Amino acid sequence: MNALFISTLLIVLSTLISTQANARTAAGVYRDYCADCHGRNLEGGLGPSLTDSVWLYDNTDQGIEKIIRDGSIENGMPPFAATLDDKAIRSLVIHIREKASQANNDESVGAVEQGLVQTKHHAFELVELAKFSGITWAMAQLPDGSFLVTIRDKQLWHLQPDGSATEIKGLPDIWQRGQGGLLDVALHPEFEKTGWVYLTYSESQDLFSGMTTLVRGKIEQGKWQQQQILFSGDSDDSSSAGVHFGSRIIFKDNHLYFTIGDRGRKEQAQSLDHPNGKVHRLTLDGATPADNPYPDAKYPSIWSYGHRNPQGITLNPATGDIWSVEHGPRGGDELNLIKKGLNYGWPEITHGMNYSGTPMTANTAKAGMEQPEVFWVPSLAVSAVHFYQGNQFPQWRGHLLVASLRAEQLVLLELKDSKVQSQEVLLRNQDRIRDVIEGRDGSIYLALEDRGTNSSRIVRLEPVETPAQ
Ligand code: HEC
Missing domain, CATH: 2.120.10.30 (TolB, C-terminal domain)
Structure with missing residues (x-):
């Protein structure tokens, strides 16, 4: 009885937590779940940089969604399928793309310099x-x-x-x-x-x-x-x-x-x-x-x-x-x-x-x-x-x-x-x-x-x- 109660409570709690995570901004989710390992600005740390052009895994949108969902436990990347729904994972991919584009934005391309x-x-x-x-x-x-x-x-x-x-x-x-x-x-x-x-x-x-x-x-x-x-x-x-x-x-x-x-x-x-x-x-x-x-x-x-x-x-x-x-x-x-x-x-x-x-x-x-x-x-x-x-x-x-x-x-x-x-x-x-x-x-x-x-x-x-x- 007690065990059932506790496990029900845990399920309810974890659903609450994940529902909350799923309604949040991608930046907020990233900060709470990813930044410790990948760095505040996605520059890397325990996990690899997500803004450089080096990718360990398939770097298509689908590939990135997959590694976030399934993780790579033996190499230290936790799976998030139980915490984040597909929508939230999709928005993390958009967040990663936005940050990568900012980090790699070359302001000199197309800039007016001395009128030219x-x-x-x-x-x-x-x-x-x-x-x-x-x-x-x-x-x-x-x-x-x-x-x-x-x-x-x-x-x-x-x-x-x-x-x-x-x-x-x-x-x-x-x-x-x-x-x-x-x-x-x-x-x-x-x-x-x-x-x-x-x-x-x-x-x-x-x-x-x-x-x-x-x-x-x-x-x-x-x-x-x-x-x-x-x-x-x-x-x-x-x-x-x-x-x-x-x-x-x-x-x-x-x-x-x-x-x-x-x-x-x-x-x-x-x-x-x-x-x-x-x-x-x-x-x-x-x-x-x-x-x-x-x-x-x-x-x-x-x-x-x-x-x-x-x-x-x-x-x-x-x-x-x-x-x-x-x-x-x-x-x-x-x-x-x-x-x-x-x-x-x-x-x-x-x-x-x-x-x-x-x-x-x-x-x-x-x-x-x-x-x-x-x-x-x-x-x-x-x-x-x-x-x-x-x-x-x-x-x-x-x-x-x-x-x-x-x-x-x-x-x-x-x-x-x-x-x-x-x-x-x-x-x-x-x-x-x-x-x-x-x-x-x-x-x-x-x-x-x-x-x-x-x-x-x-x-x-x-x-x-x-x-x-
Ligand atoms: C506990 C540390 C840790 C956390 C938390 C973590 N990661 Fe990772 N992540 C890693 C490590 C380590 C790797 C490299 C895995 C490998 O070498 O196979 C990785 C790999 C990745 C990759 C593949 C990168 C590539 O080069 O192909 C992506 C994308 C990624 N993580 C996104 C995320 C996102 C998004 C979150 C948050 C929802 C997150 N990670 C949370 C440690 C972490």
Whole structure:
């Protein structure tokens, strides 16, 4: 009786302790269960360093999960399967990856030194075109070389190459809240003939909630005119949350694709009854194409689903590949190859954890759900992606430029046969990068924003010939 009581008590206690451990942040769990042997900063001690590049065991995520679960008792690594559940072990792997990345982060790669950035293949300077007050979101270059620039707080500017700018009047009612506001701007593929300009922004039907909307219109005498609404959600789909609106627009074969984030309602990313957490496809005048994958869904514009907050999308015109970057949870930012009708898994599967550092799920893969081509641990906060085709930086041609907010990096992803071969940081620590575009002459332009001063800059990467080394 007594023995039974004590063993029951022990089971209850150990369940309590492990439940507690499993709801805690990965950093806290690491400190309590691992730091004594592996060092406070994972630098090693009784156990090996977890931040260097030397691994005794399989260093894939699955391999690291396995050694934490099973241990290596004879060599002094205790097994944690009884103490930590799969979710907690998954979050420890993310913690180890984050710390390793911090420890190995070479701040000199992509840094501006004496006005110059030297990358593997090209050197460049940053040339500032203009400054704006407010947070910039997107830009597009007009045929005459001038630009349209969006500021999230409801402003559209016409920027001349000499830096002078005029504001376009008469925009629709825009609901600016958190990550919402005026978002992307894009030109009709035959803009010179049609004059159509496309915008995405957050729209509110009742002041208290909003949803991503797609419109087109024309700019005449400095005014937004002839607006047509091409997509807007139901009032049911509006949310008061100021997060995850997407949104970017691209064109391919006389269709347009645009993205909407999950609006903070992550389960809905899996449902075809909701427009959020999706990539949508429409004709250029907003009709549903007959060959979309879900013609009977409430939103037949859905092209792919299971997305968290896709803010970047780009086309490789040679192959027709559509690439998208999306903000994941902490350690779960993704690059995806977007294909018709597929499910990209959010929130059922993710490589990330909650922002607080507590576990989210142990599931990184499931049947019927696509894997990202790349995921970033730690997250960069990927905001935009562009498939580069220009002549100004010939070695970057045919590859992807990825812009990021939190990490303040511009990253080159080298592609071969639609697979990412390697990554190189081209630029760092020059403010959060909202957009990266290619000018008509192959120039690369960045839209940068600084939350501290609530201001933005448009810069060009100016190639510089450096003497052969
Ligand atoms: C009592 C000391 C001790 C504790 C506590 C401990 N480890 Fe270890 N760990 C070791 C030793 C020793 C090894 C090397 C085992 C070997 O040589 O086979 C190791 C190996 C590892 C490895 C494999 C490293 C490689 O190079 O392949 C990982 C990953 C790891 N531990 C993670 C953890 C985590 C996460 C925790 C906490 C949940 C933890 N360890 C707690 C001692 C410890």
